[in-house]
Amino acid sequence: MDFNDTPEQAKFRAEVRAWLADNARLPQAGRLVRDMHLRFDEAKQWYQKKAAAGYACLDWPKKYGGAGLTPVHKVIWSEEVEKYTEPDDYFVIGIGNCGPAVMHFMPEQRRAELLPRMASAQDVWCQLFSEPGAGSDLAGLRTSARQSASGDWLINGQKIWTSGAQNSDYGVVLCRTDTSVSKYKGLTMFVIDMRQASVTVKPIKQMDRGQHFNEVFFNDAHIPDENRLGEINGGWEAALVVLMNERMAITASVPDGFAEFLKFVRRAELAGTPLREHPLVRDKLAQWYCLHAGVKASYYRLITAVAQGGVPGAEGAIGKLIAGRMNQEIADFSLQLMGEFADLHEPAAATDDGYFQDAILYTPGIRLAGGTDEIMRNIIAEQVLRLPQEPRVDKGMAFEDIPGG
Amino acid sequence: MNFDFSEDQKLLQSEAQKFLQQQCSNDLVRSVMEDGERFYAADLWQKMIELEWPGLAIPEQYGGHGLGYLELCVLAQALGGSLAPVPFSSTVYLLGEALKMAGSKQQQQEHLSDIAAGKLIGCVAVTERLGGSIHNLPDSRVINGKLSGQKAIVTDAMCADLALVSARNANNAYSLYLLPLDQPTVTRTPVNTLDPSRPAARLQFDGAEVEPLGAGGKGQQILEEVYDRAAVLFAFEQVGGCQAALQMGMAYSRERFAFGRPVASFQAIKHKFADMYVAQEIALANAYYAAWALASDAPELPLAAATARVSAIDAYFLCSKENLQAHGGMGYTWEFDCHLHYRRAQHLSVHLGGAPTWKNQVATELLATKTAKEA
Ligand SMILES: Cc1cc2nc3c(=O)[nH]c(=O)nc-3n(C[C@H](O)[C@H](O)[C@H](O)COP(=O)(O)OP(=O)(O)OC[C@H]3O[C@@H](n4cnc5c(N)ncnc54)[C@H](O)[C@@H]3O)c2cc1C
Numbered sequence: 001m002d003f004n005d006t007p008e009q010a011k012f013r014a015e016v017r018a019w020l021a022d023n024a025r026l027p028q029a030g031r032l033v034r035d036m037h038l039r040f041d042e043a044k045q046w047y048q049k050k051a052a053a054g055y056a057c058l059d060w061p062k063k064y065g066g067a068g069l070t071p072v073h074k075v076i077w078s079e080e081v082e083k084y085t086e087p088d089d090y091f092v093i094g095i096g097n098c099g100p101a102v103m104h105f106m107p108e109q110r111r112a113e114l115l116p117r118m119a120s121a122q123d124v125w126c127q128l129f130s131e132p133g134a135g136s137d138l139a140g141l142r143t144s145a146r147q148s149a150s151g152d153w154l155i156n157g158q159k160i161w162t163s164g165a166q167n168s169d170y171g172v173v174l175c176r177t178d179t180s181v182s183k184y185k186g187l188t189m190f191v192i193d194m195r196q197a198s199v200t201v202k203p204i205k206q207m208d209r210g211q212h213f214n215e216v217f218f219n220d221a222h223i224p225d226e227n228r229l230g231e232i233n234g235g236w237e238a239a240l241v242v243l244m245n246e247r248m249a250i251t252a253s254v255p256d257g258f259a260e261f262l263k264f265v266r267r268a269e270l271a272g273t274p275l276r277e278h279p280l281v282r283d284k285l286a287q288w289y290c291l292h293a294g295v296k297a298s299y300y301r302l303i304t305a306v307a308q309g310g311v312p313g314a315e316g317a318i319g320k321l322i323a324g325r326m327n328q329e330i331a332d333f334s335l336q337l338m339g340e341f342a343d344l345h346e347p348a349a350a351t352d353d354g355y356f357q358d359a360i361l362y363t364p365g366i367r368l369a370g371g372t373d374e375i376m377r378n379i380i381a382e383q384v385l386r387l388p389q390e391p392r393v394d395k396g397m398a399f400e401d402i403p404g405g
Numbered sequence: 406m407n408f409d410f411s412e413d414q415k416l417l418q419s420e421a422q423k424f425l426q427q428q429c430s431n432d433l434v435r436s437v438m439e440d441g442e443r444f445y446a447a448d449l450w451q452k453m454i455e456l457e458w459p460g461l462a463i464p465e466q467y468g469g470h471g472l473g474y475l476e477l478c479v480l481a482q483a484l485g486g487s488l489a490p491v492p493f494s495s496t497v498y499l500l501g502e503a504l505k506m507a508g509s510k511q512q513q514q515e516h517l518s519d520i521a522a523g524k525l526i527g528c529v530a531v532t533e534r535l536g537g538s539i540h541n542l543p544d545s546r547v548i549n550g551k552l553s554g555q556k557a558i559v560t561d562a563m564c565a566d567l568a569l570v571s572a573r574n575a576n577n578a579y580s581l582y583l584l585p586l587d588q589p590t591v592t593r594t595p596v597n598t599l600d601p602s603r604p605a606a607r608l609q610f611d612g613a614e615v616e617p618l619g620a621g622g623k624g625q626q627i628l629e630e631v632y633d634r635a636a637v638l639f640a641f642e643q644v645g646g647c648q649a650a651l652q653m654g655m656a657y658s659r660e661r662f663a664f665g666r667p668v669a670s671f672q673a674i675k676h677k678f679a680d681m682y683v684a685q686e687i688a689l690a691n692a693y694y695a696a697w698a699l700a701s702d703a704p705e706l707p708l709a710a711a712t713a714r715v716s717a718i719d720a721y722f723l724c725s726k727e728n729l730q731a732h733g734g735m736g737y738t739w740e741f742d743c744h745l746h747y748r749r750a751q752h753l754s755v756h757l758g759g760a761p762t763w764k765n766q767v768a769t770e771l772l773a774t775k776t777a778k779e780a
Contacts, residue, residue, distance in 0.1 A: 001409065001693070002406065002701075075406070285771065286763075290715045291687060295690075300408040300690075322683065380682055387655065391666060
């Protein structure tokens with residue numbers, strides 16, 4: 001048990017610190033843009049900058065555009081970059097979720113073509129899983145892929161909630177290839193070129209006014225067979241690789257609002273009493289710190305286990321489950337503390353550039369994206385604790401016979 | 406960074422678990438709980454002495470093994486899981502630590518050697534009244550080496566030989582003393598407790614012989630440091646308890662059928678277990694961090710210990726009460742073992758001062774330090 005940096009890690013930290021001091025921007029009051037969509041260009045520049053300096057995808061092999069380092073180096077990087085305002089996790093969907101699938105399923109030559117461009121954000125990727133009729137019950141999806149005589153595939157159907165699709169060059173798409181077998185057995189996963197004319201992207205306006213997610217329509221869209229990820233009708237196993245990596249990536253990057261809350265508590269007051277002295281506030285501060293510290297420490301345990309050769313399991317669900325709820329509760333409690341002033345959603349006037357006003361409006365999305373809170377609990381119960389599944393009405397039925405809602 | 410116990414430490418833990426599974430059945434726990442004359446499981450304690458557990462973290466010069474806190478942590482987790490009704494925490498985490506921290510050479514020589522040899526059981530006597538804690542000046546008083554006053558509840562006092570007692574000295578300064586319990590000027594009266602598997606006594610002192618531990622006036626400071634260390638070890642016991650309670654609940658609900666299916670397949674029950682698991686894992690992760698802080702004598706210890714303690718208190722209450730709930734009516738019977746964990750959770754959570762005290766410490770530490778990130 002050792003929590004300190006090794007000499008090698010300490011040296012890496014010092015290098016990173018020095019590089020960031022010269023290259024990253026500190027937050028400036030009143031200037032913060034939190035809308036994901038509006039930060040796209042900024043994010044692309046930042047990724048290219050860190051790729052040029054050798055800091056992209058720290059734990060990927062060098063031949064794929066990474067730095068050939070370990071997850072521990074990634075943690076060190078995150079701890080250092082947190083002080084800055086750079087959109088450092090912006091392309092997490094591609095790099096965190098799609099990248100590992102490409103690495104796992106594609107032949108060497110395709111990996112070498114695709115991954116370095118993903119690492120430096122020259123190419124942007126999205127994840128095309130959810131559909132209007134299939135979210136939590138992802139395996140109920142209907143977008144069809146049909147193989148033509150040449151071996152290539154034609155895609156028809158619709159995806160929804162696809163984050164960043166409007167800016168994406170590629171997507172990982174899960175399709176139905178056989179309706180005559182059970183719903184998990186007839187799926188196949190592909191990499192699709194998003195720039196073709198037969199793919200149409202329509203932004204959806206979010207409740208927080210952002211426009212980061214989209215509807216995506218496929219009208220005879222084309223995928224060469226070399227872009228298939230895994231076996232034909234083996235798409236569910238392939239999707240699980242993506243989903244498992246997604247939970248890991250989310251655990252490492254999902255904001256929980258604690259740092260902002262602590263900053264607020266240090267500064268503000270309630271009816272003349274500094275918040276830092278208010279027993280109700282101190283109670284919450286302690287409670288949330290315990291969760292914040294616990295999620296961080298569990299992540300370190302996970303990384304240690306991975307470094308020792310373990311495979312990350314469903315434990316990643318813990319971090320997502322806690323952080324999403326906590327961020328929403330922190331936002332709510334902080335707004336309550338501000339009283340009527342909290343209603344003012346004007347970055348220039350509000351506390352901390354309106355962080356809590358923004359957070360109360362975006363945190364509902366965190367509890368849904370990447371699997372809802374309820375699904376996270378199902379995963380923990382069934383995959384970690386191995387409790388029996390709910391009886392399922394569609395069990396053993398061919399997909400085409402399952403009644404839809 | 407390596408955030409795990411070593412292979413040796415894990416081996417110690419699994420050996421300890423195996424031993425306790427064989428030697429510490431819930432029947433044994435009940436034998437202490439249901440017999441007002443038995444104040445601990447003496448046979449089990451004897452076997453633990455044969456395994457040399459009390460001296461695990463006592464320096465070799467006093468006959469101990471000279472191992473570190475991490476070994477104690479893994480042991481504590483096994484002890485908590487088995488509900489062992491023995492005075493291990495009082496003797497080792499509390500009295501033993503106080504001696505290591507503040508004892509004179511001679512006190513250490515005498516008492517640490519006895520603890521390591523299994524010849525001494527300890528306890529700590531601090532609480533005098535409702536609202537009393539280690540943070541208030543005690544009313545008990547020592548004048549000319551003679552202690553008078555009382556302590557309202559002292560866990561393990563009925564079986565202990567030596568007590569660590571807080572009292573004011575002749576100058577009204579908060580001080581600590583070592584009190585041999587076997588003297589006519591000390592009256593021990595057994596009291597009923599929420600967790601009768603961890604018996605306690607009321608103590609009355611009428612001019613009892615004591616000797617000071619540490620400098621006069623330093624009592625609170627020493628106790629706070631001892632409690633920070635003990636909090637980490639208690640957290641491991643509590644997490645051990647969480648794990649046992651969760652396993653118990655899941656095992657029962659897999660077997661129990663309702664509406665034609667195992668109760669464990671109902672989502673309301675599964676989500677309950679998922680929440681218990683999450684709380685347990687968070688508490689365990691915080692305990693790991695605190696174990697590191699303890700073992701490496703890091704300045705983060707007061708924050709890390711309090712964090713581990715708060716998470717462990719919350720997690721064990723959750724796991725023990727929801728385990729009981731998952732058992733239905735059976736859970737509410739004396740016969741079933743759910744209440745053993747439910748009671749132990751209460752005992753462990755208040756023993757070192759309850760959650761509000763430790764939450765307050767978390768807040769104070771957080772607001773006092775500026776992390777590098779905020780600076
Ligand atoms: C901000 C945001 C970004 C997203 N980005 C992407 C993306 O990039 N790519 C992508 O593919 N998808 C994306 N999604 C979609 C997301 O994964 C789904 O919204 C989510 O999985 C839930 O599916 P649904 O919306 O169809 O809700 P439903 O599945 O209809 O769920 C409705 C309610 O029923 C509950 N429920 C459903 N099944 C169960 C069950 N078995 N047990 C208990 N409760 C249940 C749910 O928890 C929820 O409360 C995004 C979503 C959001 C909000």
